[in-house]
Amino acid sequence: MKEKKIKISEVRHRTFGKKTNLLFSILIGLFAFTCVFPLIFVMIISLTGENALVTDGYQLFPSEWSFDGYRYLYEMKEQILQSLLVTVVVTVVGTIVNVSFTSTYAYAISRPNFRWRRFLTIFALITMLFSPGMVPNYIVMTNMLQLKDTIWALILPMALSPFNIIVMRTFFNRSVPNAIIESARIDGASEIRIFVKIVLPLAVPGIATISLFAALGYWNDWFNALLYIQSDNLVPLQYLLMKIQANIDYMAQNAGMSSNMAGGAASIPREATRMAMVVISTLPIALSYPFFQKYFVRGMTIGGVKE
Template structure:
């Protein structure tokens, strides 16, 4: 009762809004500086630093990134494809695994859960992993290697299991079985719809992992048409650093190095910022899984 009075107090609400507003402003300011710096001239940034609006407006950084627009669009296409497909498949298999670990009638579910968790503590090393992927699975230079390798995260499976255990009562599953529903129907028509908050939060983290993944492409992709956006920007950054060093020896100073990093960040994070508002209403509930019991 006292908690409800506190929440309904106008003073408490005003203080809460002010605190949240200040925190939001503090977190929003770096994005403003980031965008403004990406549209500034390199020489001005080096001399005067960053500011809240562009200084000596320049598009040199973006012109450098889009000097080969076909390659950038191809990298965008690959990143979007592997993010959408990988997130969908990863959520499906992760939820299936979590549902199996949740069902008490699965005989060795605790041993299976321990086996999955054990893989997060120990691994075989990079060399055996590379040999397995390239020689035995023959996934090098294929779209499958970009989708399959980051697809499964054991911690996400354990989080989904905890959510299913706390949100879907066992009697509900038993009543569905009495009514004649099979396992697949229970899973697709009951478990998945009731797990939307967890799927939204885990899906966002999975999509971020796919979108930001450049290591997999660096290790297993040599074909230009399979290079995702992050790896392409990584190669561009290496090229910019090298050309900047050569330009310094030649006497030139206005090379898009620092502004290129900012423009690269804007281009890489833009699509994720557009997707987040659509999952925000589920994300807040999903990230509090396990925070409250009962």
């Protein structure tokens, strides 16, 4: 029996050889490079001169380097900074609201003694499968809630995510033992105190995961601004960059209509500006990912396991 136990333990603790580890390290490194390379390539294109882009196309090592794309956007720095501030506020406030609603909803339906557990779970699943459509959403936001042209019109439509609810529900079921909650109830703790003092500290990886999902959604959102925002002071960054791109394309397509428009279109570095806008809109949220990484992997692993 002892010999069998030793053999079983040896099998369990057997590791790959050095050559196998090296092979997998190379494969993982190549995969990571393919994920990062597009952003690096876009940054190179944004720093390429417009003449070099027209003559040589996209090159890793361009013949002409230029900051014309960033200079063109710098001329609109006040409007871009205002839109960036709006986007940051919407992302931060929206993420807090989304995580608060999602985590409390998920915790409620994860408790076996909650009376409406099954009904609310099915309700969340139905909203994942069926959507009322754009027109009812617009009527609710503008006529019923009177939120048109307010910053809440950019926050509330994405304040609750059914997918994140299911992820957090599974996470709570697997990571928060019922024995701890029952013991806290016996000691006289209320449900809110149990949730804040016991459940939330145990659910940090899951909360970090859905926080990243929510932050990405708010940061990249432009459609709600297209529907509900008319004031220039409330335009988010993504929607502003889309408007700038649309104006550049319009000037380029109608350059032959007037000499002034032709001169303005010729002086705009179209391709470099387009790539510079991609860098400006992508880099800030990409830099925040390393802070969530260690929680993100664990949260997705636990929250994605089926019960």
